Amino acid sequence: MLGIVRSGFVMNVKMLTTSGFFLLTSTVQPVIFATIAFYMFKAGGRPGTLLYAALGAGMMGIWSSTLFGSGGALQWNRWQGTLELLVAAPPPFIVVLLPLTLATSVTGAYSLVATLGWGWLLFDVPLHLVHPLAFAIAVPAAVVSLGLMGLLMASSFILYRHANALSNLLEYPVWVATGLIFPLALLPGWVTPISWLLAPRWGIDAIRHAALGSGAVWFPVAMCAATGAAYLVLAAAFLRIFEREARARATLALT
Amino acid sequence: MSTFLRVFFIGGLISYRALFNWIRPYIYIPTMLGSPLFQIVFFTYLGRYSHAAGGDAFFIVGNAVQVCAMSSVYGMTMAVANERWFGTLGPLLATPANRLAIFLGRGMPVFANGLLVSAFGFGVGAVLLHFRPPLHSIPALVLVVCLTTVSCTTFGMVLGTIGLRSKDFFFVANLAYFLMLLFCGVNIPLDVLPGWMEAIGRSLPLTHGIEAARKIAAGGQLADVSGLLWTELGIAVAYAAAGYLFFRLLEISARRSAVIDAL
Numbered sequence: 001m002l003g004i005v006r007s008g009f010v011m012n013v014k015m016l017t018t019s020g021f022f023l024l025t026s027t028v029q030p031v032i033f034a035t036i037a038f039y040m041f042k043a044g045g046r047p048g049t050l051l052y053a054a055l056g057a058g059m060m061g062i063w064s065s066t067l068f069g070s071g072g073a074l075q076w077n078r079w080q081g082t083l084e085l086l087v088a089a090p091p092p093f094i095v096v097l098l099p100l101t102l103a104t105s106v107t108g109a110y111s112l113v114a115t116l117g118w119g120w121l122l123f124d125v126p127l128h129l130v131h132p133l134a135f136a137i138a139v140p141a142a143v144v145s146l147g148l149m150g151l152l153m154a155s156s157f158i159l160y161r162h163a164n165a166l167s168n169l170l171e172y173p174v175w176v177a178t179g180l181i182f183p184l185a186l187l188p189g190w191v192t193p194i195s196w197l198l199a200p201r202w203g204i205d206a207i208r209h210a211a212l213g214s215g216a217v218w219f220p221v222a223m224c225a226a227t228g229a230a231y232l233v234l235a236a237a238f239l240r241i242f243e244r245e246a247r248a249r250a251t252l253a254l255t
Numbered sequence: 256m257s258t259f260l261r262v263f264f265i266g267g268l269i270s271y272r273a274l275f276n277w278i279r280p281y282i283y284i285p286t287m288l289g290s291p292l293f294q295i296v297f298f299t300y301l302g303r304y305s306h307a308a309g310g311d312a313f314f315i316v317g318n319a320v321q322v323c324a325m326s327s328v329y330g331m332t333m334a335v336a337n338e339r340w341f342g343t344l345g346p347l348l349a350t351p352a353n354r355l356a357i358f359l360g361r362g363m364p365v366f367a368n369g370l371l372v373s374a375f376g377f378g379v380g381a382v383l384l385h386f387r388p389p390l391h392s393i394p395a396l397v398l399v400v401c402l403t404t405v406s407c408t409t410f411g412m413v414l415g416t417i418g419l420r421s422k423d424f425f426f427v428a429n430l431a432y433f434l435m436l437l438f439c440g441v442n443i444p445l446d447v448l449p450g451w452m453e454a455i456g457r458s459l460p461l462t463h464g465i466e467a468a469r470k471i472a473a474g475g476q477l478a479d480v481s482g483l484l485w486t487e488l489g490i491a492v493a494y495a496a497a498g499y500l501f502f503r504l505l506e507i508s509a510r511r512s513a514v515i516d517a518l
Binding site: 020021024028029032033035036037039040041042043044045046049162164165166168169171172173175176181182183186187 | 277281282285286289290293294296297300301302303304305306307308423425426429430433434436437442443444447448
């Protein structure tokens, strides 16, 4: 099983890094959003928030990459005619799908490097991390939990033939509802409980607290692990139900 | 003349129905309405947090006008570039139809859709973010949005012609859409941007239109923004001419090199 995950992960990372669309989503788009945020904070006379903005824009990129990559994973396999082959292969489908969604979030992690590097180079964003060791743990925790969230999305999109439409819709709402670039306190109170269910919220809390020293790191890291585990369990259940349903209805390969 | 108009209107409409990938409700609603809705909310809240401008209206107007590019950039790119990807470019170019009518006709449905998306954006501002422009300014605001959508559509024509030769035309369309957010004063006051970025922004569609829309929404008169509107119109004409010129040049070059339908 681990061999399948490892080789699937390596192959998918290689495929994603040659895709112009993913290059845009994971590096160019976050840099553009980071630049917009830098200038907005500059215009508002809040230059002290630039590292805050760079981290948030990087996390936005990880989410976008996971969303479009994982959300579109089944659709792309449908278009390429490989979905039936993947489902028919002897290993459980979740073991085939997991490396794909993990690859999208890991590729998305380029965006964090890109926004921090861009900010440091052009906007003098200080790259001083208050807790570097915690930061080194918080980033992979956030990335893996997003990859597992991608697995949940991919598994629930198996019956939905137009997953790309949902992916187009869900980019901004998660940026808003998880406080990636502005605090949740600005939003109506009912948004906060929703954010508890979303891994990006805990991911950005862990990364920011480690980088800026603005709060506890280990609780959000633990919440990344908890939400990730919950996504994995739900994805396994969804896949079991939806995959069987798609095979029974003969809708697996319909585009 | 009647043939020209038939190709322009009916041909434009048919090609839009055939080539615009997002026309069905299951994709139109989340992509063309849902995404702009959340874009407006996102930038308005970011604006509140950053204190980048005087109030919400700056971001609501900027983004409500800019979201017309969802149709103008993506829709126009599909309306031109998909001819090649769907394998219909060869038959189209084999017809004796007037090329100007073919090319400009594709912009009409895109323009109408852009207007709808932009109007929806203002509706979102009114319902969710309590945006209340003076009632007397609404006709002028409609005129400004119409003109800005036209200029944005002509910009989309240029991008669409790139798609006639380039494989990654969606990459180009995505990049253009996001760069407009950065360069066109949608969320950042232009005087905050470095001179070279402001100069690029001033040569793009949207920039002058958004500036005019903000002044109108703040209670200004059309006469106060006439200079901005003439500039936006000039930009629209320039991009339409450039798009048509590229279209003809690419047609001639594709015929000569026998790569009309090459993917």
